[in-house]
Each structure stands twice: as C-alpha cells, then as structure tokens.
Amino acid sequence: MPGMPWPLPWPFDTTYMQLALVAGVVVGVSAPLIGTFLVQKRLSLLGDGIGHVAVAGVGAGLLLGTAPIWTSLVVAVAAALAIEWLRARGRTPGDLALAIFFYGGIAAGVVLAGRSATNTNLQPYLFGSILTVAENDVYTVIGLGAVIVAAIAVTRRALLAVVLDEEASRVAGIPVAALNALLAALTAVTVAAAMRVTGVLLVAALMVLPVATSRVLAGSFRSTTLGAAGVGVVAVVLGLAAAREWALAAGGSIVLVTVALFAAASVAAALRRGRTPDAGTLLSGPG
C-alpha cells in the first residue's frame, strides 16, 4: 500500500504488521456491525454456519485455481440466502437448516481441497493467516468492508424495526423479507472478508463477542452498535500485538482478546450495579 511501512510504533512498525492491521481493523469494524442485528434476532450462530459452508468455497477455489476468497464469497452468499429462505418459510427449524449446511459445507470443502492438484493446506483459511496477508487481499477486504458499512448505514433503522417486530414492520410497509435476505448475504460477505483475519471457523466470534461486550455497557442500540465496532478494533490491535510479542496464532489471539474484553465488561457492569457477577449476568447481560 502507498508509503508502507508507515511510521507507526511497535508492534506495527513493519509492512506485514501494517497490512495485517488494515485488514484486521476493517473486519473488526464490519463484523460487529452485522453481529449487532444477528444477536438481537437470536441468530448468533448464523455466522458460524455460513463460515463452515464457506469451507466448500475455499475447497472449490483451490480445485479451480481461483482465489478462494471469491469462490467462498459466492458459495457463502448462496448458502446464506438458502438458509434464510428455509428459516422464513418456517418448514425447517433454524438450527436444523443451519446444521444441514454446516456439515455439508465443511465436508464438501475437505473433499474438494483433497482433489486439488496442489493439495493446499486448508488451515490458513480455517483459522486465518493475517500475518501473511498480501496487499491485493487487503484491498479486497477493504472493498468488502465498505460494502458492509454502506449497507448497514442505509438499512440500520429498518433492520432495527424488523428486530423489534417483524409483523408490525410488514404492516408498516418495510420490506422485511428483502432486509432479512440482505442481512444473511452481508453475513456471508463478512465471512469472506474475515477469512484471512480469523479464518472462517472463528469469524462468528468477531460478529458476536464484541456485541455481547458492548451491550453490557451501552445505553442505546446506536451506542451498542458503535461500541461493538470499537471493541472489534481494540481486539484486533491487542490480538495482533500479542501475536507478535509471543509468536501466537493471530486469529486465535484476536478472538481470545474479545473473550477477555467481554469478561471484563461483565465484571465492570456488575460492580457498577454493586453486586458480584454470576453466571447468568455474564451470559445474558444487564437486561
């Protein structure tokens, strides 16, 4: 990217760490934006399910010799729309619909990758390889992140209305089915964008845990959304720093930081209310 390495302090004083920082911050902002709505719709595991389906896209990319980010994007968006279609029709329970795609996707990914001539290791895509991310990949992540941020900026009021009451939103003329499909598709875009950061198996953590942390402390939906994006960025910065300092796996480090931030926020919220946090507080927040 222009001018790299930029004059940043340790641990972001090298080009590879700066590329990781840019990709990580984009995902750290955009994944919780989507997650805010998924958590309220009780669809926290949707990102996880789509992440597993994306493995089939990675396998297809390796087999076809195409960049796996694009094949996994196509497969993940198609699966997300199919899962939402099944959920909306109500004929297949949400968790069963997810399970079918979940297992089918990861099995197809393993089979397809096994058939590829290069027999490339799936692990960088499953658990991320942000410290080896290439400049072209960073531009792709920026583009996908821009799509997510722009879509949420336009639809966030309507998505909140749908979260509050789907039936009343239909009566009000809000395009509920289209917005639900859009949210599912954006979840898939987030999975593709986060593939090199946390990997497709850990991407859901960046969608859900910053939101869980933010809503413990925030007083409004707006501040929950913005706070979750802030938590995502902090987790990426601290996770990357820890990964460099102690030679840890970066994707896993970022996710572990989000877990630690959630625990700290829950304790802080409980102390603020003057009592010791119990398991219920930690899992459900203050509401």
Place this chain on the structure above:
Amino acid sequence: MSPTTAGPVLSAEGVSFAFGTQSVLEQVGLQLAPGEFTALVGPNGAGKSTLLRIVLGLLTPQAGRVQLFGVPPRRLRDRWRLGYVPQRPRLAPDLPATVEEVVGAGRLAKQGWWRRSRPADRAAVGHALESVALDELRDARVGELSGGQQQRVLIAKALASEPELLILDEPTAGVDAQSQRLFRDSLVHLLREHGAAVLLVSHELGAVADDLDRVIVLRRHVLFDGKPSDLADTGVSLGVHPDDLPRWLEELRPDLTENGG
C-alpha cells in the same frame, strides 16, 4: 392533520375465513368512518385476531372483500396511514434500545425506511412520546420498563407515523390502572387532535367505555354493531368479564349463537 379520505377508512364485506375445516369468520361486514372510535369485542376464539390480520393484509380472506382507504390492504402504498399496536409487548428484555429508538422505528413508514430522520420526524416522535407521558423516559432502555410502560412505548411507536387509522389488539391486557388511564388519554388525544379513526380489540373496555362511538360484537358473525348506548339498552354491560361473554352473547342473539356456535 385531518383525514384525507371522504369515504370509510376501513370497509369489509362478506369476509369469511377458515383454518382447514374450522370456520373462524363467516360473512363478516363492517365499516369505519374517519374519526370514529370503535371497539371490537367477543370471547376468545371469536375470530377477532383473524379479522384483524385480514384487515392488516397479513392474511387473505377465502371470501369477501376488505379495503383500507379505498384499496385492498396489500395495495395500500401510504402505509403510514395505518398504525398497529400488537397484542403483547414483544420487546426482548435484553434489547439494548432506548424508548426513543423504538418509537422512532414507528416513524419509518412516513419518513421512508432508508431515509435519515429530519426535524419533522424527530418532532413527531417527541409528540408521540408526550402523548403517552413517556417523554421523560426517552433515553431509558425499553427492557428496563414495566409491562405497562412497554405497552405505552408500542402505542407511541404506532402514533409516530401520525396514522389516520389506529388498530390496537388487546392493548391493555395485564396493564396496571395508571397505564390504562394514560392509554385512554392518548387515544382521546389522537381522536380529537388528529381526527384519526381507532379500532380497538379488547376484553377490557372499562377505561374507554365513555369515549366509544361504536361497539361491534363478533363471534364468527357480527352479532351486534351499533352505539354503546344501544348495547346497554339490551341489558349488556361493557364491563362484563370476558368469561361471561359467551353467555350474554347467547342471550343477546340466540338465533346466531345456536346456528353459529
């Protein structure tokens, strides 16, 4: 704001509906004029909620015709003209949204769901909050409010689009006396200041009995449609307990209840 329609805001003719072989509505007809305050009453299973869902465009009747502002419900383009308060507060206790954010969501039908709020939209939301006496709680999280306060939030949400027809489904079920009084005041405010029509489905009409223009008694068919005073003349009290409704319905129109169940 005065109603822009000269005809009925709502009309239904010969509406019938069945779930499988179970008939729920048979040849139901009714009309609501602008500014009219009408209560729809009947025992559990009388078909009130089904009729409401048909009127709202969420269900299609198997026979008959429904029109909102002169067009079928699903073809109504100016959806802001229709306000709807669902049966029970469905606000998740862990929802991190403020009262103002929830009420603001009710304004989207008028401002456009993709548009930013303009000063007129924020003023309408503030006005809706004042009309249910919740303006001081606008920054509170809805999950922390009582059931009665949450129901008033949902009423304010429906009022935020300044509707010409407000439909409320059992809005005061399980709500405390103070909230019922505030609920009554906000409805009277809507009727007098905005000239809107109100269709209230409720078992508990005590709080609004003196303000009603019409009462419609439903039990698959329309058993009674007229002024509350005419209903009172038959010896039926609007304060009757819902468990007693079937009995007094039988006394009111034995011909229909014997044939229609």
